[in-house]
Amino acid sequence: MQQRARRHLSRLRQTLVQLKDQPGHLLPIFLEDSPMVKGNVYPLRRKCGKAYCRCVEGQPHVTLVHSTNVEGRTRLWTVPKERIEELHLLTGRYRRFRSARAKFVKLYVAMLRTINAIEQVRKKEP
Numbered sequence: 001m002q003q004r005a006r007r008h009l010s011r012l013r014q015t016l017v018q019l020k021d022q023p024g025h026l027l028p029i030f031l032e033d034s035p036m037v038k039g040n041v042y043p044l045r046r047k048c049g050k051a052y053c054r055c056v057e058g059q060p061h062v063t064l065v066h067s068t069n070v071e072g073r074t075r076l077w078t079v080p081k082e083r084i085e086e087l088h089l090l091t092g093r094y095r096r097f098r099s100a101r102a103k104f105v106k107l108y109v110a111m112l113r114t115i116n117a118i119e120q121v122r123k124k125e126p
Contacts (some may be wrong), residue, residue: 012114019111029100034041036093037057039068066091 045060047053055061064079066087079087 003057011120012118012121016040016111016114016118019107023104023107026100026104029097030104032093034088034093036097037068037087037090038094039066039067040095041066041084041087041091044076 030125041064043062044065045062047055047060050056064081065076066079067074067076069075
């Protein structure tokens with residue numbers, strides 16, 4: 001193997017070793033057993049359409065809703081006041097889980113690309 005290829009292979013190996021340690025901080029997120037809920041909780045502001053209502057003047061009605069995708073369509077549910085904090089917590093856990101999952105996938109795609117590059121450098125014709 002020529003010197004240049006050896007240096008390249010060495011860098012690829014170093015990259016692979018660095019990548020293998022990175023997912024460790026994400027594992028606790030996946031191993032939790034706390035419940036989570038898909039979606040988001042946010043205030044929905046709207047006008048009712050009544051001629052003499054305050055919303056005509058620019059003060060829209062505010063309703064807290066839970067929004068999520070069900071079978072390809074966005075669904076909204078009104079959130080009772082006593083469940084606001086709970087749903088904020090549950091949907092926050094879901095977003096944290098999905099974010100960690102996306103980072104995990106990116107790391108392993110990078111590892112796979114590095115492994116493929118190592119294969120190409122090491123491969124020899126018979």
